[in-house]
Amino acid sequence: MRGLRIVLPPLVVLAGVLVVWWIVSLRVLAPEQRFLLPPPQDVVRVGLLDSANRAEALAGLWSTSAVALTGLAFAAAVGIAFAVLMSQATWLERSLYPYAVALQTIPILAMVPLIGFWFGFDFRSRVLVCVLIAVFPILTNTLFGIHSVEIGLRELFALQGAGRWSRLVRLEMPAALPALMAGLRISAGLSVIGAIVGDFFFRQGQPGIGRLIDVYRGRLQSEQLITAVLLSSLLGLVVFWSFGLLTRRVVGSWHESGRRQPTGKGER
């Protein structure tokens, strides 16, 4: 019964959306306009059941996932490293943090042509876009986590003459872990977006889902276009949920954030 109560409401919403979609497509749109929104069954038939189309879309999805995950891994490494560095000296934080903020405020699209010039138009550049877009939440959350360590705990360590390294490993990093995980989760979503954006601009190498979307748009292949859009949101969702699960695994035994079923409320 409980399971049903959790699963049923979103299913009802889904059914509602499908019905509206179906009505708009078959009753509102004239046949010559139908390419604007083909009915759900056509999307499934052409986009998913056709094996060649499906293979193309899944290959694109795979390539985008690879870019997004690689980008996220680099973003996490860079973000955590800089957060740790900044936390160890106020002057470092003062000198570096404004640029981390600036990184976040530079419109990524404005950077894209430059990135293309410098690093080429393939995998590398796409990953770089992901890193640029995803690094800030990890960095700022980790830094926030380290700064939030209770003063009493810091004093406890100071009293025993604990060194910087010992304090970092035994106190600051574990204490920052819940915040770090929250940052990682936000960054994961951003990284997927970055990978798709990168696809639009960097057209060398294996095509990702973003590039397929652009191609389908050009050819008015709306069934496949919608399939591609749905698949990319699915990717975002899977990533979001997996990091929710990961958070539970990592900090669930001692921190509230890992206890509850993630709802994603207020995280984006």
Add this chain to the structure above:
Amino acid sequence: MTRPALSFADVSLVFPDGTAALDRITFQVEPAEVVSLVGPSGCGKSTLLRVAAGLTRPTGGAVLQGSSNGLAMVPQDPTLLPWRSVRRNIELLLELRGENRTQRAARVEEVLELVGLRSFAGHRPRELSGGMRMRVSVARALALQPDVVLLDEPFAAVDEMTRERLCEELLRLFAHRHTAGVFVTHSIAEAVFVSDRVLVLSARPGRIVQDIPVPLAHPRADDVRSSARFAEIAAQVRDALRQAVP
């Protein structure tokens, strides 16, 4: 004549903004002696402990430790690491002091037994009651086998009954290892119960206005609290406190 476990010599503290917090505090804590500090709030009791621990540098005078075995602090909040089990929390300070694994394990087991936390060794702090957490905090300090333990209103957040029980336990533990203690508290009864001497501080800047001995025999059990002698000393402390507040 043994050396005092801890001596305060003319300790004064003036904060950078000019407020005087402590005014020429001088007293000694003998080995295995428990001294309580009571006084109106804001009189600098906690600050004095911080000075003793070396967390705050005095602007005048000095605090001397009797030996290199050092001191341990039991802060007002348990300040446990939430991601570590009880056992690993107790181990923490030994770890920071750089003791090796076998030494640590032996010491932790001993303390767990002593404090009666053995069956909770694997629990995380969040699974414990407030009193239990405080007990872990005390155990963590005792694991260092210090000569002096500084306690800053350690039982302020637990209920009266638990508090009394924890005090009795504390005395037993201190006696067991001949540990000296400096105990900051708001409660007159608590001060009299745990100490060999009660020092009454004046309002800011904190000065020692009276040094009241507590000649009650050890070990002290619950019934001491209802004895006439106990009431007499408590009244004496209360009078001194009244005079301390202008």
